[in-house]
Amino acid sequence: MKYSREKLSEEKVFKDPVHRYIHVRDRAIWDLISTKEFQRLRRVKQLGTTYLTFHGAEHSRLNHSLGVYEIVRRIVDDVFEGRSEWNQEERLLSLCAALLHDLGHGPFSHSFEKVFDLDHEEFTREIILGSTEVNAVLRRVAPDFPKKVSDVIAKTYKDKLVVSLISSQIDADRMDYLQRDAYFTGVSYGHFDMERIMRVMRPREDQVVIKQSGMHAVEDYIMSRYQMYWQVYFHPVSRSAEVILTKILHRAKHLYARGYTFKQEPVHFRSLFDGNVTVEDYLKLDEAVILYYFQVWEAEEDVILRDLCLRFMNRKLFKYVEFHPSNDQMNKLMELNRLFKKAGIDPEYYLVVDSSSDLPYDFYRPGEEEERLPIHLLKNNGEIRELSRESEIVDAISGKRRTDHKLYFPADLLRDESTKKNVKRQIRELLELS
Template sequence: MTQRFERLNEEKVFKDPVHRYIHVRDRLIWDLIGTAEFQRLRRIRQLGTTFLTFHGAEHSRFGHSLGVYEIARQVINIFKNRNDWDDSETLLSLCAALLHDVGHGPFSHSFEKVFGTDHEQYTQAIILGDTEIHRLLEQAGGDFPQKVADVIGKTYKNRLVVSLISSQIDADRMDYLLRDAYFTGVSYGHFDMERIWRVMRPCNDQIVFKLSGMHAVEDYIMSRYQMYWQVYFHPVTRSAEVVLTKILHRAKVLYQSGFRFRHQPVPLRTLFEGKMTLQDYLRLDEAVIMYFFQVWQEEDDPILSDLCSRFMNRRLFKYVQISKDQLNVDDKLKEAFIKAGIDPDYYLEVDSSSDCPYDFYRPGEEEERLPIQLLMPDGKTLHELSLESDVVGAITGKRRTDHKLYYPKDKVLALPEHSIAKKEICELLHI
């Protein structure tokens, strides 16, 4: 046994608004929390641009990661008390729960969209690369970092460990629903988590739920559905993401065309050049990105300056609802924008939101979805959730999709009254 399996002399706790306290007794967990790579998560918001919609949504991926660890710890303890858990997998499971989001970048999904990065790949790179986290994990055994990366990558041989942090009802989702509901101030995301814990059972290499707890599981599914449409897909949040994406894209185009910035984006150079190292990536956080958005308001490029001003001062794009048939922006609309001196590449964007609240694997589909299984009263038979629940059955496999066209209404309305382009745009957008 190495020193990394040591227990702390006394338990450390973090006061948490969702779980009340987060408990740490393992020295490895305590030391991982103290690494530079994990502390960086304090500087990355959990909900990206949502703070521009719900002003309380300033919480970080640091708090969420601690929360996922705490839920995994609680569930493991319940399993242990029932003699349903292999204790040799405990530390591995707790490390994977803690580190599952360590590879997120600033404004994660918008950032990934522009630069083609993948936070899951970076999470594994941080765990396996030249980092403080890797050196600590290595002291718990030479193959331990790879095992943690495999759990997060969903390739670890013990599927029960994987399902604890990655399934349709797991520690990750349970924490972010409750945490995001708390910090946005909405009531949609609440469900009886402790009841769900009590009806969880390990079975056939996966986590299943006693039939008697079906209504708590239904409540969780519906909470997730409501949070996606009321919070995660909120049109103002999506507008902010559109503007953010356009800023990053414009800055990249300008840099690659040799534009002379007044405020050179030194930390972003390797990113724009496609040569970013892991250490370059780890130096990026939202404070760095926001600094450049602030100073780029003064740049000579009118598009970059305007977009940055919009983001920093919350003068976001408005939207019109469109149908699936209108997904390709009308050429007439693009031409009218060009005629009006408004670049459609930066001021017109179709954004689609899509979610399926619950589904299970169907032959021929690429995405594997492990169904939520209910354990029948005989303690042996399993029934897939939608077969027992009328509520879940009604929404199973039902994908809801929403399309919006975002544009700068203020720019359009500021055009001269006699402008033909203004008249065309207003007619096409029904302003």
């Protein structure tokens, strides 16, 4: 039997807290799950530093990847099967792209990417196309199959319907992470009626459309996404941990460039610091490796690196105040920088403005840089209408970007009265601390 159609002799199932069961019948999917590159995702948390705020948020990128696969499997096997608009030949491609879409995420991924100027989607494609176990499995389907999977993830594949299943404003990726992250953080915001949404999905040439009768379920999904971003993903305490994590990596990178002698040689970081990281180097990185270095750096000679690592590992996080980048606030920030230096506290590492921004829903506006594929409703008369044209709720938030700014600092250092008492008092007054 041709590998692309080969089935397991017996269906395999994974017990899952979100979808109850994840079903695997395709030999190619089972083989991909068994690769070392996919198994590495067990050691990369889905929500980065969020576990320091919501203690249950210990789930991994592997959990999420299996969930995205299961949603796509249900769509193509249960919703799309037999419909003329769906090309059944794209089934395995859709499943593989769903399973592998996060393959290139690094440890504490988004913070890590910013510091070292990396792109996890680029690494995902390199892993899929490179000399890896994943590539070997995909090539067994067809010589050009790895390229097809890569193109779907890069959003350049010719069949836009396949792309939209894992990358659109109502895709399997978002539908899984909202529910999964809500479950593991213990919040109620991310819950919505996925079963209803899936029942009213219909395939069209370029994307999935939603029957008009399912509009209210989609409204609920969009509001769930909005609430999750502001109550979980942008939680100020998680952002404080992310600020410290980022500063640890910046400090280690700075010390390495300066020729500093580490007590524990940062072997795993060397190619990152040198700016020539390979896929092989990248795949050796996971959160266990990063946390090992943070732990040993608690004993480093460098005071700043040692302090930041102690803070992160023991959850001694920075406090924060609201910050609005107006002229008055920017002047205050300049004065705080001056006073921090005077107090002997390096503002580069201990006075940080962090901003979060989200656009819950938008539609394509000609001439703008980023094209956003809108959610379309299929009306009873066969007409297709963009969601915000039919929903007053969605119309009210369409195109409205919300941004939040916080100023982070170590309040404990400002309370230490052993030195620089007057300067620290001035800092506290500027920050309006009691």
